[in-house]
Amino acid sequence: MSTIKDVARIAGVSIATVSRVVNKGPKVGEKTRNRVLKIMQEIGYMPNANARALVTQKNTTIGVVIPDLTDPFFASLAHGVDKIAREKNMQVLLSTGLISESSERQAINLLLERRCDAVVIHSKKLSDDELVELSKRVPGLILIDRFIERIKHRCVWLDNAEGGKLAARHLLAMAHNSFACITSQYEIDDPLLRLQGFKDGILDAGFTLENKLIAKQEPTLQGGEIAAQELLSQNIPFSALFVYNDAMAIGAISTFEDNGFRVPQDISVIGFDDVLLSRYSRPKLTTLNYPIEDMAANAALLALEYRESPEQYSAPEGLKYLPSLVTRESTIRNKSR
Amino acid sequence: MSTIKDVARIAGVSIATVSRVVNKGPKVGEKTRNRVLKIMQEIGYMPNANARALVTQKNTTIGVVIPDLTDPFFASLAHGVDKIAREKNMQVLLSTGLISESSERQAINLLLERRCDAVVIHSKKLSDDELVELSKRVPGLILIDRFIERIKHRCVWLDNAEGGKLAARHLLAMAHNSFACITSQYEIDDPLLRLQGFKDGILDAGFTLENKLIAKQEPTLQGGEIAAQELLSQNIPFSALFVYNDAMAIGAISTFEDNGFRVPQDISVIGFDDVLLSRYSRPKLTTLNYPIEDMAANAALLALEYRESPEQYSAPEGLKYLPSLVTRESTIRNKSR
DNA sequence: GTGAAAGCGCTAACAC
């Protein structure tokens, strides 16, 4: 691939001039400019972004760390960042660290080695301390879906407990009085807080959640199917089910129906996330909207700002989002007595 | 951020030695190595990937051009590439060009400026000529979901017409005899070939497709809803519907049910792509499996191979994939006489 | 308006 030197040689000018043309810099004679432009065109010259990044110390790249792209939730996250990247004429560098401490660390390191201008990180496994340390070294680093008090200005997160509460109140308002829950088996904040919020919510009305009616599995469609089976096998009736996320909820509904239980007539089900799927599953899923795309876009914006002025925090309290209830067809007023 | 020089200075060695340590090169004394390692650790040194890419002429990056990440189909594509990237200790650089000629071109150019080792491109708008030209300049370039005879060794694609035929045969085998079709409004190969294949398929049994019963819309859930309304408003009965993709199919089913038509009892519907959604929608969607993740992974592999040995085509005929029928619940034997 | 030259952080000969 040709370089700036080739262009300069053929055009009979110095590389400085070519550089000025490429960067639309000032003070280049009309004639020279056109000649250089023409030659660049002819030999198919493309400036080497790596070389440029090396000298300018910025490479128009936003890094994203997510576990995986198959999960629509994370695809939305990446898309939110990409949206901003496009606006700013930047690009997204993906670093997928499946969920393990070392792979998350490595995914982040790869982005840092690339000297990404900004980094949006979805990390569940790394310790608070490590993340705090990291944030000191990297100004344009934002944590998404995670809250760490010490560096809250670097955090963009959702109030999960509030989501659990909203779910509880919705079910309560529908006169439900016996509850079950399907949650993620991972002992991280999100499921823990959602569950806690839900428990708190029903407790306000004097209800509790039996431990036997809490099923934990992988937070996937398949996990939801298995969890629903576990619940059914307990042979304890319940009229309403709070599920960790939409994927699990849809998996669970699938299992219920295969076993002769109708949703919502026999069991009301409420999910979490409001992914596209939830709008087109049958029955349409009642769920809590998780504005992840928006959050990711704002995280990217924030990262970019911090990278520009590392001392000046435009969001000193961080960005906290609230989930909101989306009532569709999978929940219904409790008829049983 | 600290550089190799800092490490060298503090450790009291030359930068060459540090470089050797970083690259696990040979001939470094045990003691020196440990000292250097320790210092790198202490000052949090991370090698600058841009500088390295500049001198080695490779940057462990696979570029991907897709329209968008919100579409699960493209997310799967990106994931397929990412899978290979992870295997090879590389990373994915995303370049989203919404569907327009100039944005596609720009998305590709950005990747080339970065000197990606390999590039997997999903391009629908660029001309054959431009792509052929491009492929000459870039050895590690593979086109996915597109077939260009002149550079077929660079193509990884699906036999769309065959998919249409398979759909037709399935419906015919179910005794259907009146057909409608919902397709994408874009005049590109995929919808055209699928439709042609379908028409050919039913023609073999002596049936034809009425023009009035071909609805064209955006290839999205919303597009499917609208298209279904258009079909319904024609007031021409049909027992089976072939839809361009699963998203549209699910949108269409949604509209049908909202209008009192049951699927599959009143109308059998077959989709295309076999995205995750299709497995969990109600009714579960009969569709044609499009092994996009696999295809993308192999496209990435092929791109990497070609980049290594530009003259030697391990797939001189390109990689052609066949869709396969996945029978689920949205199609049923035709009962109406 | 244009060119010469220094240097971004690194690798890879080539010396010693």
Added chain:
DNA sequence: GTGTTAGCGCTTTCAC
């Protein structure tokens, strides 16, 4: 084993 040095392709003073 370790150091010196010449670039990789580019931007950016500083001269002229």
